[in-house]
Amino acid sequence: MILxxxxxxxxxxLARYLLAMxxxxxxxxxxxxxxxxDDLIEAFCEADAIAKxxxxxxxxxxxxxxxxxxxxxxxxxxxxxxxxxxxKLGLKDQPRAIVFHEKDGRRHAHVVWSRIDAERMRAINLPxxxxxLRDISRELYLEHGWDLPRGLxxxxxxxxxxxxxxxxxxxxxxxxxxxxxxSVLRGCWESSDNLASFEQALKERGFWLxxxxxxxxxxxxxxxxxxxxxxxxxxxxxxxxxxxxxHKQLASVGEVRARITESMTTRLAEFIKEAxxxxxxxxxxxxxxxxxxxxxxxxxRTGLWRKLKNRWQAETKERAQRLPRGISxxxxxxxxxxARIKAQNEQETLQAWHRDRAEKDALIFRHxxxxxxxxxxxxxxxxxxxxxxxQLRADVVKYQENPDHKPPLTRDREEALRQRRKARRRxxxx
Numbered sequence: 320m321i322l323x324x325x326x327x328x329x330x331x332x333l334a335r336y337l338l339a340m341x342x343x344x345x346x347x348x349x350x351x352x353x354x355x356x357d358d359l360i361e362a363f364c365e366a367d368a369i370a371k372x373x374x375x376x377x378x379x380x381x382x383x384x385x386x387x388x389x390x391x392x393x394x395x396x397x398x399x400x401x402x403x404x405x406x407k408l409g410l411k412d413q414p415r416a417i418v419f420h421e422k423d424g425r426r427h428a429h430v431v432w433s434r435i436d437a438e439r440m441r442a443i444n445l446p447x448x449x450x451x452l453r454d455i456s457r458e459l460y461l462e463h464g465w466d467l468p469r470g471l472x473x474x475x476x477x478x479x480x481x482x483x484x485x486x487x488x489x490x491x492x493x494x495x496x497x498x499x500x501x502s503v504l505r506g507c508w509e510s511s512d513n514l515a516s517f518e519q520a521l522k523e524r525g526f527w528l529x530x531x532x533x534x535x536x537x538x539x540x541x542x543x544x545x546x547x548x549x550x551x552x553x554x555x556x557x558x559x560x561x562x563x564x565x566h567k568q569l570a571s572v573g574e575v576r577a578r579i580t581e582s583m584t585t586r587l588a589e590f591i592k593e594a595x596x597x598x599x600x601x602x603x604x605x606x607x608x609x610x611x612x613x614x615x616x617x618x619x620r621t622g623l624w625r626k627l628k629n630r631w632q633a634e635t636k637e638r639a640q641r642l643p644r645g646i647s648x649x650x651x652x653x654x655x656x657x658a659r660i661k662a663q664n665e666q667e668t669l670q671a672w673h674r675d676r677a678e679k680d681a682l683i684f685r686h687x688x689x690x691x692x693x694x695x696x697x698x699x700x701x702x703x704x705x706x707x708x709x710q711l712r713a714d715v716v717k718y719q720e721n722p723d724h725k726p727p728l729t730r731d732r733e734e735a736l737r738q739r740r741k742a743r744r745r746x747x748x749x
Contacts, residue, residue, distance in 0.1 A: 320392070320400055320459050321468070322452040324382035326434070326445065328370070330363035333381060337418040337429055344613045344690070345421035345620070349394070353414030353433070362416060366433040375442035378434050380410065382452070385427040387465050389691070391684050394419075394676060397428045400459060405432060407451050409443055424691030426683065499705060504538060504551045514563045525713045527579065530569040535559065541591075541711070543576045591711050598704035605697050612693060616686045623682055627675045634671055638664040 327333065338359060340346055354362035363379070370378035384400055386392040397417070405411050414433040419426060434442045460467045503524050511517035518528045521538055529545075531537035536548045536559050549556050560566070570578075641660050 320387075320456060321385040322382055322404070322456045323385070324380065324448060324452055326377035327379050327381055328367075328377050330367040330379060331360065333379065333431065334360040334363040337416075337420075337431075343420045343422050344609075345419075345616065345686075347419040348416075349419055349428075350415070350417040352416075353412070354416075359416055359418070362414070363431075366414065366435065369433070369435050369437055369440075370442075372440050373435060373442055375435060378442060380408075380432045380434050380445060380448075382430050383427055384430065385425075387460075387468075388425060390463075390465060391687070392426070392463075393680050396463070400455075401428075401430045403455055403459075404430070404452070407455055408445055408448055410434075410445075413443070421683075421687065421690070423697075424687055424689075424694040426687055499709070500546065501551050501553075503709070504546065504548065505553065508548075508552045508554060512562070517563065523713060525709065525711070527575045528563075528569060529572045529575040530566045531572060535566045536563055536569075537572065539572060539575045539579070541579055543579065545572055591708075594704070594707050594711060598700075598707075601700050601704070602697075605693070605700060609690075609693060609697070612689060616689070619686070620682060623678065627678065631671065631675065634667075638667060 338346060338348065348359055351357045351359055351362050354365050356362050356365065366378060382404065384397055386396075397419075401415070401417060405413065405415070410432045413436075416431045418429045418431075420429065434445070436443055457467070459465075504521075504526070507517060507520035507524060507526075511520050514528075521528055526538040526540055526546075529537050529539050531545065531547065535556060538546045538548060538551070540546070548554065548559060641664065642657065
């Protein structure tokens with residue numbers, strides 16, 4: 320499992336985040352232990368109140384446990400990982416909470432401990448917790464037989480296309496995956512050795528080189544979005560200047576945007592709008608299917624949870640009735656029969672607990688498979704839309720250089736043109 324942790328305060332905000340359905344399809348409060356209340360918000364408020372008696376500001380230790388994609392990690396596996404973490408970090412017997420989140424066909428857990436030792440009224444120190452968690456993560460991958468991520472094999476092999484929140488938001492405005500933009504711009508840089516070749520490589524992929532207002536060298540796409548080359552290529556400013564020389568010789572972002580606007584023909588603008596409209600329509604259909612699936616799964620889980628609760632209560636009542644009371648109970652205690660019945664009840668209770676949890680896990684795993692299958696369709700749709708948008712970016716440049724250039728027909732556009740021709744033949748369209 321990938322483990323990401325943080326020392327933090329603001330208990331109320333964290334509790335509301337963990338219980339929020341806004342960004343999740345399913346949320347399950349699995350455990351609240353060691354607190355006076357079993358309500359998550361009240362429990363975290365208790366942690367906040369105790370922490371006020373100390374100088375500790377970040378009195379909570381929050382960690383997310385993410386198994387590899389496509390892996391069915393049981394509830395027990397998450398619990399065992401949490402136990403290993405608290406033993407390694409010195410958080411054993413500290414109050415904790417476990418919350419499960421599900422989204423896009425994947426399930427992960429959030430575990431939160433209170434760092435305050437209530438007896439000594441001191442915060443538990445967590446030295447080098449990141450390196451310790453990295454060791455635990457590697458051990459979990461090896462024990463479960465999961466493919467070890469490159470980042471856990473060697474820190475130098477981490478994904479080079481990691482991006483910041485700002486980069487993500489900027490790329491979303493342009494309708495493209497920021498990882499794809501990073502890969503494209505990085506590829507342009509690696510395939511060139513001077514200003515001219517770099518500028519040509521960018522143009523072939525639908526980007527223009529420009530002089531930024533603050534960042535020196537930037538790339539501009541057909542929508543006028545500006546991308547810092549040092550950030551998106553991972554190249555230092557010093558290297559950029561060494562190869563591209565003085566950025567002041569380049570046209571400004573405003574001038575480049577003006578050129579792009581002039582070169583955009585009515586036909587290409589319509590193609591872009593059509594591609595974006597088709598992508599939104601396909602995304603809306605898949606989003607409808609997703610909401611319908613999530614609602615059905617909520618109903619199925621609610622029904623099963625209710626069934627398990629009623630069965631547990633009935634079985635508990637039945638086991639309680641086995642224990643004799645009054646004078647008969649005293650006699651059974653003297654003969655040892657009471658202890659045998661009690662031991663049998665305890666064994667049956669444990670078996671029933673494992674049975675119920677297995678049934679819950681089975682339903683969750685089935686729901687995850689259904690959602691994962693739909694997520695694959697969503698990913699294929701996104702990839703298809705992004706590929707078409709990237710092609711349109713390149714077509715902008717080709718139109719600028721050759722007004723007679725015709726971009727290749729996508730399957731949807733080709734089908735739409737075919738339907739229009741049929742309509743014209745039938746006299747249904749002018």
